[in-house]
Amino acid sequence: MAVFPSSSSALELTISMPGFASSSSVRDLDINQVPSIGAEEDWITMNIDDEEESSNGGPPRKKLRLTKEQSRLLEESFRQNHTLNPKQKEALAMQLKLRPRQVEVWFQNRRARSKLKQTEMECEYLKRWFGSLTEQNRRLQREVEELRAMKVGPPTVISPHSCEPLPASTLTMCPRCERVTTTNLEKGPSKTAITTTTTTTMSTKVTTSTLQSRQSPAAC
DNA sequence: GCGTCCTTAGTCCTTACCTCA
DNA sequence: ATTGAGGTAAGGACTAAGGAC
Numbered sequence: 138m139a140v141f142p143s144s145s146s147a148l149e150l151t152i153s154m155p156g157f158a159s160s161s162s163v164r165d166l167d168i169n170q171v172p173s174i175g176a177e178e179d180w181i182t183m184n185i186d187d188e189e190e191s192s193n194g195g196p197p198r199k200k201l202r203l204t205k206e207q208s209r210l211l212e213e214s215f216r217q218n219h220t221l222n223p224k225q226k227e228a229l230a231m232q233l234k235l236r237p238r239q240v241e242v243w244f245q246n247r248r249a250r251s252k253l254k255q256t257e258m259e260c261e262y263l264k265r266w267f268g269s270l271t272e273q274n275r276r277l278q279r280e281v282e283e284l285r286a287m288k289v290g291p292p293t294v295i296s297p298h299s300c301e302p303l304p305a306s307t308l309t310m311c312p313r314c315e316r317v318t319t320t321n322l323e324k325g326p327s328k329t330a331i332t333t334t335t336t337t338t339m340s341t342k343v344t345t346s347t348l349q350s351r352q353s354p355a356a357c
Numbered sequence: 358g359c360g361t362c363c364t365t366a367g368t369c370c371t372t373a374c375c376t377c378a
Numbered sequence: 379a380t381t382g383a384g385g386t387a388a389g390g391a392c393t394a395a396g397g398a399c
Contacts, residue, residue: 202371202372202373202389202390203389203390220363220364223362238391239390239391241363242390242391242392243389243390243391245364245365245391246389246390246391247389248364248365249365249366249367250388250389252365
């Protein structure tokens with residue numbers, strides 16, 4: 138079952154869907170993972186003065202590449218806090234030998250890209266779920282057709298309360314909500330045992346057997 | 358109401374890496 | 379095997395808009 142985070146910026150996302158993606162592919166989507174860079178030792182760290190020129194219409198700015206250690210420290214503090222107060226920003230910038238603005242921008246980008254990744258993962262999850270539900274729906278409709286076609290003796294319905302078979306009833310389908318219902322013929326129309334059993338989907342196993350007051354189709 | 362500071366969303370641009378002729 | 383061009387992903391930086399104070 139997917140556990141959606143309480144906020145979109147939360148990073149501790151765990152998605153596990155029985156019968157779906159393997160654990161390795163889930164791990165591959167770990168948005169906390171520091172992206173692996175092939176030649177990390179070749180990273181270019183630009184000196185601050187070089188960059189300052191670029192914003193004033195000077196020569197084209199060189200691209201700053203954070204060192205492995207700078208990235209590690211930034212990631213670490215991001216894990217602790219997704220936003221920084223001015224003091225924290227200042228301290229971190231000092232520690233990393235970067236300008237506070239750079240730290241600020243890094244955090245902005247990190248938040249934005251975490252959220253993007255999160256959204257992509259949720260989208261993927263929902264797509265799979267949709268596919269699964271579609272398939273489940275197909276199966277259930279087939280099942281209904283089969284049951285209709287059978288038209289054999291009254292089905293046995295187990296009472297959810299007494300756990301004993303209910304008296305003879307007829308199998309009907311609500312034309313509005315398409316739920317299969319069994320109507321107790323002996324005890325009259327006061328109660329309807331609605332029995333819905335679905336198979337395991339994703340990680341959600343739904344098995345309901347409820348007794349409800351009889352409703353007309355219009356009330357579904 | 359105005360100014361300041363902060364955030365998010367969107368975008369630009371550079372760099373690194375990969376593929377292929 | 380090497381090399382250069384082109385494509386692409388990653389990520390640093392910027393801007394605009396909006397909210398809080």
